[in-house]
Amino acid sequence: MSGKIHIVDDDASFRSALERRLKRAGYSVTTYPSAQLLLDHLPDESEPACILLDLRMPGLSGMEVQTRLAQRGSTLPLIFLTGYADVRTSVRAIKAGAEDFLAKPVGSEQLLDAIGRAMARHRALREQAAEQDERRAHLASLTPRERQVFELVVRGKINKQIALQLGATERTIKAHRHRVMEKMGVQSLAELVSMAERLGILNRVSGDGKQT
Amino acid sequence: MSGKIHIVDDDASFRSALERRLKRAGYSVTTYPSAQLLLDHLPDESEPACILLDLRMPGLSGMEVQTRLAQRGSTLPLIFLTGYADVRTSVRAIKAGAEDFLAKPVGSEQLLDAIGRAMARHRALREQAAEQDERRAHLASLTPRERQVFELVVRGKINKQIALQLGATERTIKAHRHRVMEKMGVQSLAELVSMAERLGILNRVSGDGKQT
DNA sequence: AGTTGTGTTGTCCCAAGGGACAATAGGAAC
DNA sequence: GTTCCTATTGTCCCTTGGGACAACACAACT
Numbered sequence: 001m002s003g004k005i006h007i008v009d010d011d012a013s014f015r016s017a018l019e020r021r022l023k024r025a026g027y028s029v030t031t032y033p034s035a036q037l038l039l040d041h042l043p044d045e046s047e048p049a050c051i052l053l054d055l056r057m058p059g060l061s062g063m064e065v066q067t068r069l070a071q072r073g074s075t076l077p078l079i080f081l082t083g084y085a086d087v088r089t090s091v092r093a094i095k096a097g098a099e100d101f102l103a104k105p106v107g108s109e110q111l112l113d114a115i116g117r118a119m120a121r122h123r124a125l126r127e128q129a130a131e132q133d134e135r136r137a138h139l140a141s142l143t144p145r146e147r148q149v150f151e152l153v154v155r156g157k158i159n160k161q162i163a164l165q166l167g168a169t170e171r172t173i174k175a176h177r178h179r180v181m182e183k184m185g186v187q188s189l190a191e192l193v194s195m196a197e198r199l200g201i202l203n204r205v206s207g208d209g210k211q212t
Numbered sequence: 213m214s215g216k217i218h219i220v221d222d223d224a225s226f227r228s229a230l231e232r233r234l235k236r237a238g239y240s241v242t243t244y245p246s247a248q249l250l251l252d253h254l255p256d257e258s259e260p261a262c263i264l265l266d267l268r269m270p271g272l273s274g275m276e277v278q279t280r281l282a283q284r285g286s287t288l289p290l291i292f293l294t295g296y297a298d299v300r301t302s303v304r305a306i307k308a309g310a311e312d313f314l315a316k317p318v319g320s321e322q323l324l325d326a327i328g329r330a331m332a333r334h335r336a337l338r339e340q341a342a343e344q345d346e347r348r349a350h351l352a353s354l355t356p357r358e359r360q361v362f363e364l365v366v367r368g369k370i371n372k373q374i375a376l377q378l379g380a381t382e383r384t385i386k387a388h389r390h391r392v393m394e395k396m397g398v399q400s401l402a403e404l405v406s407m408a409e410r411l412g413i414l415n416r417v418s419g420d421g422k423q424t
Numbered sequence: 425a426g427t428t429g430t431g432t433t434g435t436c437c438c439a440a441g442g443g444a445c446a447a448t449a450g451g452a453a454c
Numbered sequence: 455g456t457t458c459c460t461a462t463t464g465t466c467c468c469t470t471g472g473g474a475c476a477a478c479a480c481a482a483c484t
Contacts, residue, residue, distance in 0.1 A: 085299040086299070087297040087298070087299055087302045087313060087315055090299045090302050090303050090306075091302050091303075091306055091312065091313050094302075094303055094306040094307055095306055100303065101299060101303050103299055143429085143430060143431085144430095145430075145431065146430090146431095153402070154402055154406075155402060156398075156399065156400030156401070156402035156403050158400075158469090158470070158471090159470070159471075160469095160470085168431085168432070168433085169432080169433060169434090170470095171432085171433055171434065171435095172431075172432055172433060174471075174472070175431085175432075175433080176431080176432095177471085177472085178471095178472070178473085181472095186368075187368065188368030188370075189368070189401055189402065189405075189471090190365070190366055190367060190368035190401065190405045191368050193401070193402045193405035193406055193409070194366075194405055194409055194414050197405070197406055197409040197410070198409070202406050355459085355460060355461085356460095357460075357461065358460090358461095370439090370440065370441090371440070371441075372439095372440085380461085380462070380463090381462080381463060381464090382440095383462085383463050383464065383465095384461075384462050384463060386441075386442070387461085387462075387463080388461085388462095389441085389442085390441095390442070390443085393442095401441090
């Protein structure tokens with residue numbers, strides 16, 4: 001179970017040759033004759049995996065796949081394989097987040113190195129993504145009102161100020177605050193703030209500005 | 213004052229031609245015949261700037277410069293210019309954080325685009341770096357003891373627990389805590405935690421582990 | 425009509441945080 | 455030796471936060 005590799009290439013003989021090579025190396029392999037097919041059956045990311053993608057194919061190009069995958073929130077690392085490697089394109093691909101960009105034919109060592117890095121990266125990304133998803137789920141469980149209180153609390157506002165700003169009594173804020181802590185699954189303000197920070201909530205400006 | 217450009221290239225005629233082109237475009241330009249000279253006079257980063265670097269030079273190569281600069285904490289974006297552009301090298305350079313990788317001769321539009329992006333990026337990096345430096349300076353002003361208290365406080369420990377763990381009375385912790393807030397320049401626990409988060413303190417494990 | 429979710433507010437009480445004012449003790453620097 | 459920094463601890467008192475228990479208003483859904 002060292003990982004799953006998705007190969008996308010319109011050249012059938014290349015696909016199967018590559019598949020054999022990688023299976024020999026101990027990977028689980030799936031092949032796709034077109035990018036569309038990959039996008040249609042979005043690979044699950046429950047185990048380390050990566051995508052080997054031919055850059056130039058009929059239909060969707062490799063770069064387009066990169067964009068689409070990113071849009072869908074996929075964290076699958078991409079390794080481009082192409083017969084027409086040019087610098088311009090490789091730079092664009094890497095800047096867009098691809099793990100690597102290799103020219104066909106690709107040496108086994110180089111390929112396996114890249115795959116190893118991609119798998120490691122995917123492992124790390126998956127963990128981060130999982131934690132982030134959990135945080136976002138907690139956040140989504142808040143009612144709008146609770147969400148407002150949450151934001152003000154983690155900005156260091158005290159109940160009294162929050163009550164004033166939201167036009168409620170301090171007691172009410174206390175109640176909301178209590179439920180926020182509960183729903184977010186934390187026991188201390190410190191944890192709540194830490195969570196807010198990781199959710200990127202503390203960077204946004206909140207239309208306010210004044211107040212100590 | 214749209215920015216400062218540092219050109220490093222061993223080819224004198226190329227240097228001066230490029231310098232003229234960029235000055236015409238409104239940039240302030242400095243040239244260096246060797247990478248070592250650039251490293252010897254580390255460019256100040258008080259205004260937006262970037263480096264145009266020939267990849268292949270006698271002495272230090274462009275890639276080595278990239279490493280050295282990173283080691284010294286420079287945030288200056290690098291744009292590689294090279295006559296021998298190959299995919300392998302370009303991928304490595306971009307993965308190492310270079311802003312762009314262009315082949316000589318380079319078209320004006322392409323070059324100015326890259327420079328524009330580099331300047332924008334440098335502006336952003338500088339702001340971040342400045343903030344981070346300020347945070348680190350605050351942190352460094354803490355005594356070892358205060359630092360300990362700081363770490364426990366932002367992890368949500370209450371004074372009583374901290375006192376127990378550090379073998380002091382609650383009153384003492386209160387005193388340290390007070391000075392920590394003062395030195396870090398914050399008024400609320402929320403701000404303190406936020407600062408700790410940005411300092412990367414909340415990710416490290418603290419040898420403890422138990423406790424709620 | 426009854427249930428559920430959300431927002432609201434109350435009282436009582438205790439724990440935790442924080443300011444004010446003050447003092448002791450040891451080590452390092454001058 | 456005197457001074458400065460750091461660490462330590464005290465008391466008094468007020469503010470904040472939070473738990474327990476309870477209740478009311480309103481809208482949406484069944």
